[in-house]
Amino acid sequence: MKFFIDTANIDEIKKGIDMGLVDGVTTNPTLLSKEKKDPNQVIKEIMSIVSGPVSLEVISKDREGMCKEARQLAGLGENAVIKIPMTEEGIKAVRILSQEGIKTNVTLVFQPIQALIAAKAGATYVSPFIGRLDDISSRGMGIIEDITIIFNNYGFETEIIVASIRNPIHVLDAALLGADIATIPFNVLKQLISHPLTDIGLERFLKDWGSIQR
Numbered sequence: 336m337k338f339f340i341d342t343a344n345i346d347e348i349k350k351g352i353d354m355g356l357v358d359g360v361t362t363n364p365t366l367l368s369k370e371k372k373d374p375n376q377v378i379k380e381i382m383s384i385v386s387g388p389v390s391l392e393v394i395s396k397d398r399e400g401m402c403k404e405a406r407q408l409a410g411l412g413e414n415a416v417i418k419i420p421m422t423e424e425g426i427k428a429v430r431i432l433s434q435e436g437i438k439t440n441v442t443l444v445f446q447p448i449q450a451l452i453a454a455k456a457g458a459t460y461v462s463p464f465i466g467r468l469d470d471i472s473s474r475g476m477g478i479i480e481d482i483t484i485i486f487n488n489y490g491f492e493t494e495i496i497v498a499s500i501r502n503p504i505h506v507l508d509a510a511l512l513g514a515d516i517a518t519i520p521f522n523v524l525k526q527l528i529s530h531p532l533t534d535i536g537l538e539r540f541l542k543d544w545g546s547i548q549r
């Protein structure tokens with residue numbers, strides 16, 4: 336299972352790399368807007384420090400505009416993956432880009448048949464947003480189960496990125512389902528490593544060791 340970090344914050348990406356937990360990065364316009372810097376500069380910096388796949392999202396709504404942006408973004412590096420929204424125009428763009436050998440990540444997926452359509456169009460990745468489904472009292476992880484079955488039924492190579500992750504249980508459930516990738520915010524990434532009983536246990540070991548030192 337690969338861990339991507341879901342952020343456009345350079346400091347978080349560097350810390351995640353240092354922890355050995357960054358197999359790739361996903362960004363979106365909201366994450367880039369939080370950085371309050373020139374987004375093109377931020378994107379260039381991310382590309383310069385990450386060797387794994389980096390998802391960069393288009394903002395055009397029409398096929399031609401999306402493809403134009405995608406070709407420019409793809410020129411930033413071999414590891415650039417172009418995030419395309421799950422719309423009619425988006426799917427047309429994915430089909431064209433996949434024929435051109437440009438990697439795509441179909442985003443804003445909320446039901447399994449959207450993922451099937453994206454895979455049929457040649458998407459490299461699909462990103463179902465499970466947290467946002469949980470937010471509206473719909474079982475987000477349910478669509479990961481369904482998409483996994485559908486992709487296995489037909490042997491699609493499209494990888495599933497479990498996105499909109501809000502807590503470590505989401506990562507656990509994704510792993511239990513055998514999801515290819517979880518894209519994880521930095522605060523959740525840190526939570527994955529720690530457990531209070533680990534801290535208490537370590538403190539006790541060191542205290543006991545100290546008591547037998549002369």
Ligand code: G3P
Pocket residue numbers: 341361363462464466467498499500518
């Ligand atoms: O990768 C998708 C993610 O950034 C969306 O997360 O928390 O805005 O639903 P969230």
